Amino acid sequence: MMPKHHPSDALLVAYGSGSLGEALSLAVATHLARCPLCRAAAAEIDALGGALLEELAPEPLAADALSSLFARIDAPDGWMRRDAAPVRLPAPNPCRALDGAALLPEPLRSYVGPGMDQRWQRIAPGVRRIEVMPRTARGGTAHLLRIAPGTALPHHGHGGTELTLVFAGSYADELGRYTAGDIAEADGETRHQPIADSHEDCICLIATDAPLRFTGLVGRLMQPFIGL
């Protein structure tokens, strides 16, 4: 089913230009996996990047730049040998299909890894969590949340951008109702209280960027829960 809530153009541009941190980029890329509409938009933004690259005034390289590149290509331990090994394809995991990670599209699935069903940690009544990405140097972080039906998260504001991507169940807040494939974008101006509003657990990815970057823009009202 086609998602109903999509990333804003500004978010897609930040993703395409490379200025968006890894955690938020992970949420955007995972939405793209399910949304042909946004994939087309992202391809246009990449094309825009290409056109801007074409426009730049060329900066000359060292005179021997090309010949030294050929030398690297020809080196005995050069590209041929190194590329003989397959490129970073995660080994297929026979257990994976049996656990909940199967419902996650790539690239998120590789980030989460196998054994997802055993890794949920209870952080509040009705709320469990898996850390997907340790906090990056720039302060981004991503977690999976599993929210029992009818559970409300604390009302909160945001230091930076918070992206929520739904995989199962649904939730509703002041901004709308979100089901599988949808992405919600909250920024410093947004305060909301998500409530899991269907009969199954709501499983979603929550990705945030560096909260400290935006201090002073909005009072840091409430961290939703420790670690997010």
Place this chain on the structure above:
Amino acid sequence: MFATAAQPVTPPPDPPPDGAAVEPLAAALRAVAERHDRQAFALLFGHFAPRVKAYMLKLGMPQARAEDLAQETMLTVWRKAGLYDPARAEPATWVFTIARNLRIDALRRERHPEVSDELLEQQEDDRPPADALLAAGQRARRLRAALAGLSPEQAEVVRLSFFADLAHPAIAERLNLPLGTVKSRLRLALGKIRKALGDEDP
């Protein structure tokens, strides 16, 4: 008729053929992919390496690092030329994404998560049929025209987005504008670009 017959007829200047700049680059990529053609690679290197270096410099990289990353980008072009799909992107678009990802890797030890090619293969049916796609050269030309047609304010926000390495709140701060204004300028700019790339004739 006699009156016009005397008029010197100045034919309109020939429009540059579609893809004048694009097709040779796409052909060179194919030659590198198919037979490791070094002359074709030299053409790609001459065109893209200086631009990738300029891109890195614009984003605040020191000279030596910018040069390194231009080299790395071109090495990746050599290695992965076989993955280039002319139906999906212009050569410049493809090189841009390589340069962008290498820069993110180098700078922050972060990655740029992307939809896997494998998945895109499976969803091939979602894509418009090849004959519905604009020729690469035509797309590139329309995109350039759309860029030139942006208002100065829109163009500024677009260029800062790609070349300042700032999040949009920081761009808003730099331009002393509300964040909403930055976002709406981006939206308008993308609207023009989408229209230019759309199926209907501009």
